[in-house]
Amino acid sequence: MLATAHTFTLDGISARPVRVEVDVHRGLPGFQIVGLPDAAVREARERVRAALSNCGFEFPLRRIVVNLAPASLRKAGPGMDLAIAAALLTASGQLEWEGLARVALVGELALDGSIRSVNGALAIAEAAREGGAEAILVPTENGSEAALAEGIDIVPVDSLARLPALVGGEWEPPRPDALPLRLGSKPGGPDLADLRGQPHLRHALEVAAAGGHSLLMIGPPGAGKSLAASRLPSILPPLATVEALEVARIASACGRLGESLSGGRPFRAPHHTISPAGLIGGGAPPRPGEATLAHRGVLFLDELCEFRRDALEALRAPLETGEVSISRASSQRTLPCRFMLVAAANPCPCGRGEADPDCSCAPIAVQRYQGRLSGALADRIDILAAVRQPSAAEIGGAPGEASADVRGRVCVARERQERRLGLGRCNAEMTPAEARECALDNEAAALLAELYARQRLSGRAHDRALRLAQTIADLDGAETIGPEQMAQALQLRRRDRG
């Protein structure tokens, strides 16, 4: 007899529908899975076999063929166990379930028949809704996550043994409550008040947050670079609901929904030994990289000069377009990655800086080290902040302004930008044409022109200064860019090699 069930396999951060066809007929007893299964799917045989017998079902001593359609799609992960087991029970006549074809099922089976959580439940539930399923059976642990998808019935199931009762209508689990989507930062999380003194660094952070500008901090170890970067998400405006869903979908696909949702905007700080695939995503099927995990949040590259050059090069296009394209022989996937880049670097390989008499770095080593800062990635960085160890008085002094106050100003500045540029856009994304339309007063224009003439600025650097000045004007609530704002922008801008 033949039975069909619907399930999904995860591909990047989106779910692809898979039809599970199970045929049970007479012949030499056997259990075969066809349709490009990976090792985890192939091992479903043993899990299904054990789970069935441990839940009081009978494992049919017949020839069983499981086909996963479409046959050309590579299936990965253990999430198809439940669908295979349900279809097998129906095909062998142990379960009378006419509605099987109208629901979707995901879940990994334990040997005792209980159902374990899977990654990407949110994306899968949404895909099931798009595919026209009436309901989706999900592991109990994924229930609240899947419930974020509206317009489809979510049925949390904890064990395979529940199926007969569920099908018979004797047991009906309540629809789980959707996970609360936290749009802003968690109260009590890292706060900018921890950054004491360092008024300029605070200002640089505020401008970076207000305009979405990328930031590079250079200073000796222990000067507060990492601390400052980790406080950045807390001064960014809260996520819009749509954005929060995007973040949740990515977190769900990586099985880290709980932790990410606790903090609003994500903050990712990959180690500098990371590979290009780790940074932008890769593998088969493609898995999201750190850039995608930082979507709508902050990607912090500590020790920028130590990163592999190819990894940094790989970040260039994603930074520009806001999405990663992973092209492989078999497929091409696009993953979202609209993040704010924050980087930190030491002034020289030993970290002390050349002015420090204890620095023993050879000049050529320093030059080579700093040379890495002038690569193509550095060209995408708007703001440079030199950071110094705060003085004892500053560290012992009063805590700085709290994140909430700074965030208030940032939000107002972002609103002004959206009114000017359109929804969801910020100054850092201004095209050169838009940047040149910024309203400047005469004195500010004279400052910029003087610098342009004195230092032979490139056109790109010229526009960068304009964008920064516009952000500072937005923060100040000014309609036109004044000389004071232009001067601040000229100070904040990243310096080209001269």
Next chain:
Amino acid sequence: MARACPDCLRRSWLLSLLGPYVEKIATGEPGSRSPELLRLSNEDLVEVVAPKVAEQLLGRIAALSEGHLQGELAAARCWACCRHDDLYPAGLRDAADAPWALIGRGDPGLIDGLEPFGAVTVVGSRRATSYGREIARELGRELATAGMVVVSGLAFGIDACAHRGAIDAGRTIAVLGCGPDTAYPAAHRSLWRRICEEGLVISELPPGASPWRWTFPARNRIMAALAGMTVVVEAATRSGSLITADLAADLGRDLGAVPGSVASRASAGPNSLLAGGACVVRDAQDVLDAMLGAGARRLDRSGPALDPALSPVLDAVESGADTCDVAAAALGLTGPEAAAALARLELLGYVTCSTMGVYSRTLLPPPTGPPI
């Protein structure tokens, strides 16, 4: 153009052939330092450094025809002058160990009639601090503006900064420890090219000669002899720049040193020179006064008008505030105020900011007289 005589040119080619042999025996010991070795005649020199192959090397050198030598020079776009011709700089004639021939690339006019009082040698540590680099650049720029030829060695740190400052404003000569057609260090290729085009690169070694450890003290003696004054900007206690200073003092040239912090290792060399009686060099005017007599040539150096609100920030940078944060903390300013003030000071030319975001004071003095 004057032409070097073939014998003097052969000497250059001989030195190039002797490179590895001299490398073995040139040490810091008296009598075996490279400038001392280079006083010897061809035959004696070869006998001292490469006795086993002496005949062979001298034979090879003697076999070089004038046409061949000139051909090699022309192929490398170089020219040469020797101690027997008028182009040869007067300063070098004072030195007993002066090179027989100079191979040049660039404008020969820079050494045509160059008297020692028309040139200043600026040397210093390769591992220079931003203070030293800024001073070197500013000295180079101002001395070149005052009409001096700035001589240095194209090395990392002070040398390169002195060249950069000078080439922007006037004339500079780079003296190399390898053939003049070779950019060494290679990282300074673009600077070398610019000096070839707008200034002059010279060496006593022929085109294609590679640098050896001993060729640097050897070229230092040329730098010391070329100029009437040698200024050491920054140097550690054991530094090639101090060799140049010694050589200059031996020739009776003026010696200047830029004072630095007594705690700074990079300034230990110049500070000890000062203790030994070297002339204090705070700016180009000090150099001009020492060389030409006080007041002989005046530099107009005062900067543009300074807003009174900016002076405290300038003072803070002068007293060591190298980032915006430190300046803001020192003056009790907010971050944006300090940022705007520094940006204005940078535009006025009173401070500079490195690619690493670190500020330093330039040598530009504020205008004198009552504040505006």
